[in-house]
Ligand SMILES: [Zn+2]
């Protein structure tokens with residue numbers, strides 16, 4: 001995922017490079033995980049002024065041109081991440097149901113063999129989305145702390 005500059009990625013996808021598009025792709029490339037549009041907007045705004053409508057338009061363009069993919073999770077926010085140019089080998093995601101973080105998994109992690117799926121199903125597979133739902137390490141850490149005290153202290157519930 002590293003090693004290709006945002007301008008090269010845009011060129012590869014036949015998207016005209018504008019400063020804002022470069023910023024968006026740069027932010028997404030640096031994230032290493034799928035981000036909700038609101039998070040991307042916040043990160044882009046550290047670099048340059050941007051409004052939400054323009055950002056969504058850019059994200060739509062990236063998705064349409066195959067440079068990015070849109071991922072749905074259990075909640076309402078769509079996540080976006082870069083799909084670095086290998087249409088046959090999409091990467092999967094590990095989604096934390098607690099904090100909503102959606103980590104990009106390495107490509108070729110053996111989650112889905114698109115070619116084999118196509119042969120087994122009577123259809124031409126256009127895309128595969130693999131999402132592993134779970135509780136991330138950070139959230140698991142919070143959980144292992146004893147949570148009983150605060151609950152026991154609540155009065156009037158016995
Ligand atoms: Zn989490």
Ligand SMILES: [Zn+2]
Pocket residue numbers: 033034081082091092093103104105
């Ligand atoms: Zn991803």
